[in-house]
Amino acid sequence: MPKLKIVLIDDDENRIHIIQESLTDNGFDVVACLTLDYLNVFRLEKLNADVILLDMDNPHRDIIENCVNQFDLPTVLFTKNSQKTTIKNAIDAGVTAYIVDGIEPEKLETILEISIEQFKKHKKLEKDLKETKTKLADRKDIEKAKVLLMQLHQLSEDAAFQLLRKSSMSHRMTLGEMARRLLDAQELLNHQIKDE
Numbered sequence: 247m248p249k250l251k252i253v254l255i256d257d258d259e260n261r262i263h264i265i266q267e268s269l270t271d272n273g274f275d276v277v278a279c280l281t282l283d284y285l286n287v288f289r290l291e292k293l294n295a296d297v298i299l300l301d302m303d304n305p306h307r308d309i310i311e312n313c314v315n316q317f318d319l320p321t322v323l324f325t326k327n328s329q330k331t332t333i334k335n336a337i338d339a340g341v342t343a344y345i346v347d348g349i350e351p352e353k354l355e356t357i358l359e360i361s362i363e364q365f366k367k368h369k370k371l372e373k374d375l376k377e378t379k380t381k382l383a384d385r386k387d388i389e390k391a392k393v394l395l396m397q398l399h400q401l402s403e404d405a406a407f408q409l410l411r412k413s414s415m416s417h418r419m420t421l422g423e424m425a426r427r428l429l430d431a432q433e434l435l436n437h438q439i440k441d442e
Contacts (some may be wrong), residue, residue: 250275250355251277252277252295252296252298252299253275253298253299254266254278254279255281255301255313256301258303265349271352272351274354277294280391296320298322300324301349303327305325305336310335310340311400319343320343320361321342322342323344342364343357352354384425387426392407394428394432395410410428
């Protein structure tokens with residue numbers, strides 16, 4: 247099984263190298279080692295990392311959020327801070343796992359594997375939700391566009407749908423996109439008529 251590629255981010259410059267050495271000695275591939283000062287100037291795309299391991303004495307929501315949003319990877323936070331508000335803020339900021347304990351290399355692989363699977367599951371749910379919202383929006387816009395075509399050209403509902411479908415195919419776009427284009431054009435014409 248290939249080694250997990252870890253990006254280690256720590257808020258303690260002295261501790262980061264000790265943790266990196268421990269991880270490497272236990273078979274992990276630490277592809278980047280960053281302190282918080284270098285977080286905004288670093289890009290992870292070329293490293294093909296699997297997971298971010300955050301080790302922080304004082305987890306701040308904005309720093310965690312920055313990591314989660316900037317790198318879009320499973321993010322595991324290790325800290326000694328067990329305050330409920332800190333845990334809640336970290337989870338709200340997007341950490342995949344919050345571990346109140348030191349980093350124990352013998353337990354780490356399991357924690358990271360679980361975190362990666364949780365992250366994948368969360369991403370799939372987000373994608374499914376986005377697709378569902380898009381389908382609902384498309385359906386609404388298609389209905390509005392059909393009504394508009396029916397009114398403008400005295401068409402039946404089926405004929406309006408067929409016209410919309412034919413137009414979307416000839417312009418190589420989805421029905422929803424074609425419907426929105428038609429509705430936008432109608433809105434623009436209505437504004438021009440009002441302004442005259």
